[in-house]
Amino acid sequence: MEETSLKLVNPLSLLLASLGYSYFFVAKIPNGILKLIFLLPVFYIFSIVPWYFPSALLRGVLSFFITWIASSKLLLFCFNQGPLLHCQTFLDFLVVSILPMKIKHKPNSNSSTKLSQSLIFRSALDDRYELVQLFNKPYLATSLKDFWGRRWNRYSSNILRETVYNPTRNMLNGISVGVGTARILALICSLVVSGVLHEMLFYYITCGKKPTWEVTCYFVLQGLAMALEAAVKKVALVKGWSLHPLGSIIYTCGFVVFTFYWLLVLPVWRDGKNSCDKLRV
Known part of the structure; x- marks a missing residue:
């Protein structure tokens, strides 16, 4: 004990x-x-x-x-x-x-006093902080961009946007590669980094087992699929084609779930351990 x-x-x-x-x-x-x-x-x-x-x-x-x-x-x-x-x-x-908390933009004027003096601690926290929205009905996503950019795990998406996407896009804009190309390359770069970071999470979960890079492949695949999706939408707009919103939801969720099971769930089931034989500290 x-x-x-x-x-x-x-x-x-x-x-x-x-x-x-x-x-x-x-x-x-x-x-x-x-x-x-x-x-x-x-x-x-x-x-x-x-x-x-x-x-x-x-x-x-x-x-x-x-x-x-x-x-x-x-x-x-x-x-x-x-x-x-x-x-x-x-x-x-x-x-x-x-x-997953942030400072409220306009906390109550007496929130600082409450933090230091109030006996009602929970009330003080409620006045000062707000929970970051993690998910926004991902099952209603009508595109991969909608799913990854606005609905799924917005907490990590916002962090990746600030640490990877924005700096990469700004750098590419600075060398004049074109706004559209800069956005696509920054998106793919963000998803590659996300894949590597998820490999890190799986490394901890599986007690330090050597990465298979299937998780990284999953996120790279999502990035390439989003780029292809954007290109198809441009062609569809010119041709006047349209897809029913329900069809868009089924396609988006189906693609995400299938690739998730193939490249994320199976590797965890195959290599995962509930506990490490020896802690690495």
Whole structure:
């Protein structure tokens, strides 16, 4: 029992200490590469936190929220971007870093007082924070772009948009490749990065098993299919063709589910483990 408690305390202490270091010290460093360098130890700590937990489910959840999302938010923070810029207290920094929460644009004028003085803590949190919408009826998506861009896991989609899509598109626009081409290439680049990051999640879930890259192939396939979809829509617009909305929904959901089962579900069933024989910490 004592050994288990220590294992639980250590990662939580590491997490709190890392975020405290980021908020109280690194935040005072000028934005840019220098701030990024000082955050490298935090990125490393975030990468080992999931290994403290024997459960595959916990490793998967923590690798998503801590190793991927929290690290991405800190990366944006290095360059004066992202949701952490709106944090005014260390509590703000903790909540926004590790949870799918954001600061309300117009919190109540007395919310700061409530955070420090109110005994009704839940009410104070409700006044200060709001939950980021994760899903928006993905089963009603009428295209792959609609599914991945506006309906499925909007939390990670927004992070990928800020960290990969926008910088890539801006860079390509700067070398004059064309607006349409820049968007397509930035989209494909974002999905490739998403695939690699999902490989990382599966790496934690399967106790460090060597990646098969089927997960990356899944997201690359989605990106190529979206590019093809956009081209077909342009031709259909010229020809005057149209597809009934119900047909669009069936095609979109059918393609996503089939490829999901083929390239994501089967690899997990084949290689997944519920617990690691030895924790990697």
